[in-house]
Amino acid sequence: MIKEVGAQDMTPLLQVNSLTKMYGARIGCKDVSFDLYPGEVMGIVGESGSGKSTLLNAMAGYHAPDQGEVIFDTRADGPQDTLKMSEPERRMLGRTDWAFVHQPARDGLRMSVSAGGNIGERLMAVGGPHYGEIRAQAADWLGRVEISDSRIDDRPSAFSGGMQQRLQIARNLVTGPRLVFMDEPTGGLDVSVQARLLDLLRGLGREMGLSAIIVTHDLAVVRLLADRLMVMKDGHEVESGLTDQVLDDPQHAYTQLLVSSVLQV
């Protein structure tokens, strides 16, 4: 049984405080703050240019923010500001407790390396087990993301878009990260492939107790994947809360506009 969580007894896994990223005079994202608790999945939605991807990249350390803190509850030393970490420390975090699922998938894969090699690379980077064990784990993970292990020696360039995305997810999750950043995880995929991927992500998230931050413009995707939602506009947070509450009873004018603009099938 999962225990009910009290209000005070938990340290946030991630605390983002007043994070700001400027592009010259133009706002990328401004003064964004939130706490993410272990096991929580947060969606960030907004139109193109709303700052959601900028925020994701600033949190993950890809773009240096101008101001703010990104405090992660590390296994060894407890809460640490990742923006003040040394480059090797941050790189280690990126290979162990953090994962980043890119869009498109090929940005997060090594296209010249086999599928098995793509999965094994992260294990080797953390001084993983010997070759046979790595290959066995790679085969296991291919199975978990529903790719036949007969494809283990094929390069991802021979895979479909949906398979590449599943491979990227396997490559990211193999080291058992505690926090996953995802940029449009279902972007660019056929709707038939999207549904399968959503089911897979929900299952893996539940089994592994993953915390995740998912950026998407697709409100249907966040409804199915995210516990809570942040709505962004012009680099600012306009509204946040429980996902279905924000979508079904939006309080802010912009969120109301966003929700009422979705096309019905």
Added chain:
Amino acid sequence: MIELENVSKSFTLHNQGSAVIPVMERVNLTVGAGECVGLVGASGAGKSTLMRLIYGNYLAAAGRVMVGDLDVAQAAPRHIIARRRETLGYVSQFLRVVPRVAALDVVAEPLLAVGTPLEAARDKAASLLAQLNIPERLWSLSPTTFSGGEQRVNIARGFAYAYPALLLDEPTASLDAKNPRHGADPG
């Protein structure tokens, strides 16, 4: 178990001239453990709104919405989600699930969410689907693909895990005269 104190709710439509639609004002309701309370009223009376306020799906404008010791009107998302997982179920006539997932897995999901092993969760789901008169050959199909599937699968899903409290919002609204009886007596 459930206690509403002076709960008010209105909707402000910012993009339609900021029209304010008042829905309910200063509602009080107490439901004790083991009690079964029916809500009746004409369409638009606010029955569904009241249910959604209790479930945390709508945000109360004023008042307290206590589910156990948690004020849903104020609580952080993760606490509402824990309450929904372990304490408060909700069945409506609508089903929101990932497309093309088998009915059996849709029903088993609430059990998996509280850590029930897969085998046991599927067994329980199978017995509920059988009770609701859904032939076994349909269990591997998505609930949206067969007649009355969404409603009946929704009911089965609502009863898979033994929630201490359950909100039922017209769960049998679009079932035929023969099927509601199966829905009304899930054992």
